[in-house]
Each structure stands twice: as structure tokens, then as C-alpha cells.
Amino acid sequence: MTLQFNDETFRGDYTYSNSSAAVRRFPFPFDRDSYMYSVNIEPHPGGPEGSPFEHAFDVDEHYVAEMRDRAITLAGDPLRCQSLPHMELAGWDLLELIMVSKARDYPALFSLARDGDRWHWTNRPLGIEQRFTFLDASTLPCGPMEYITRQAQGDFALLDAREGNLWMDAGMITSQADWSLDFDVGMNFFEWHAPVPKARGMGVFDKALKFLNAVTQEQSYRRLNWTMTVNPRLDTSPENYHKWGPEKRTVTPDNVGTKQFLRVELQSFWRLPRSNALAFPIRCYLASLADLCTQPKWGRRLHRVLRDLDPDLAEYKGFALNRAMIVDYLARHDDGAPTSPGIFPDR
């Protein structure tokens, strides 16, 4: 497989764009014409060839630019990457999982040679070559979690498993939908989910935690989550709200199609072998309304979902201000025809 990496930005002049191939493989999150929270978890990896679900960690045309954006965010705020002292082993587990998966799934881009604990990692897109001793942090330029997540798209939370709960004790979080690792670090599953409206009362989180506690090394899982973002910005953190919050007011009926993005998180769940921690990668995909509407099924469905969405969810997801404008734009792409089941576009 050959990949051309885009030279693009996720801030400032926002030159991010999706090729038509990237639009067609976008992980559209709605399998029906309405949406409410649910425990929407399924086995991962696996899915149609070429889809973002095919491999353990999807690498796409945005890889190099996303890694550059992460480095900028970290330079401005090192607390986006934190690991409590007892999480170093989980960091090594994650490094192993990502290196082994990428070398297996993208041999033209990555390779890993292992001779006992002496490892040799090559990352061709980023021009990195590293020999190191597995489990010896002094042989890497930084801690193992930071090292590997500077080379992997998406955010990563590492959850310590104890007392029947999960604890957010480490993470690399630079492309989050308005939550803060520095605020959440050390919290448990119910504490960090406290701001989510409606879901706790529906029993969603009790069921989800039970499920996650039973995840084994043999089978990993995924779910999709979504929100809306103005401009293709990865760093929509509370710390930088003053930079992106005011941009919501720049949306007009004329530019809403290209300025308003659907932000989809491909979240996956992995039990790690040595630490028994749970790895929670949160891979962010962005597509403008105009790009999504090139697939007629998605235009129709997105219109119906956003038109009928519970107002508390629109408020929580931060697009209540522009909801009417968004729905008006999408209405022009909804001819009232029925939509087929499932998330994939019609051929």
C-alpha cells in the first residue's frame, strides 16, 4: 500500500483537507437516522479492507502532519503527556503493542527487529531509527509511552485496573474534544465521565465498566464517538478554549459547509499483558459537512440525526449555538429518501 502524506495544518491557516479516498473511508458514526448514547462496542480490529477498522492502528494521509501538530501542542504545554510513576510498565506494554502492530500492518512504513530485549525500530515516514533495550527507559530519549505516542495518531489514555474500577493514571492527550488530562489524571471511570449528560441515569456507564473489566488480551474492542468542531482543529482542549471557542462565531450560512467539521473518535480497548492496564486509544477523524455530503446517504442521515438530537447533547457537544445553521445546510442534502442500514456509504 502506498500512502501520500499531506502537508497540512490543524491551526492558524487550517490547510487540512481530505482526499476523496479519505472521505469515502471516513468512519461515519451513525448506523441509523437517530442517535442516543448506548454501549456501542464491537470487536476490533477487523472490517472492510481499506476501512479505518481494518488494522489495529490506522495510519492514513494525515499521519505526518498530525505528529507535527502533537509536537507543537506538547512544546506549548508538556502536561498534555503525564504518567504516574506506577504506569511505566503499562507504557512499555503500549510501546510493544504499537510497534508490533504497525510493523505487521504497514511493513513498507515501519519495521521492528527484536533480539531478546535489544530492539531496533524504524519509522520511515518520520525518519526515525532507534536501537534500545526493552524495559530500560534510559535507552530511549523519553519515557516509553511518550516515545511511542509521539509516533502514533490519536490520543492515548492508559487506565490502571484496580478495585473493580479503571483509573486514568497516564495519557498522551493533545487532540481531545474539550476535556483535560491534567484535570482528569488520577480519576476513576465514573469521576471522569461525570460531565456527560443523561448517560449515567441510563445505566450506560455501569454496563460499559463491567464490559471493560472483562476485556482480555486475546480480544480488543472498539466504539465510535462523535462531536462537532469548527475548523479542522485537533487541539480543542479546555486549556486552549480561548483560541478555538471564539471561532464558533465565525460560522455563517455561506461558510458552514466548509468550516463546520464532524469530529469522529475511533476508540479502542486493549488489555495489556504485563501491567494488566487497559489502553484506550482515541483516534480523531475530521470531515467537513461539504465533504460528508458528497456521499448522499451520509448527507441525508446527518441531517436527520442533528435535527432530532436531544438538546442536552447538542449543548454538551458544544454546537447548540450553530445548530440551526448546520441543520438548514444539511436539509438541502436530504431529499427524504430512506437510508440503508449501517455506517458505510452506498456504492
Ligand code: HEM
Ligand atoms: C476506559 C476508557 C474510557 C475513557 C478513558 C473515557 C474517557 C472519556 C472522557 C475523558 C470523556 C469526556 C468527559 C468530559 O466531558 O469531561 C468521555 C465522554 C464520554 N464517554 Fe468515555 N471513556 C472511556 C470509555 C467509554 C465507554 C466504554 C463508553 C461506552 C458507553 C463511554 C461513553 C462515553 C460517552 C457517551 C461520552 C460523552 C461523549 C459525547 O457525547 O461527546 N466511554 N469519555
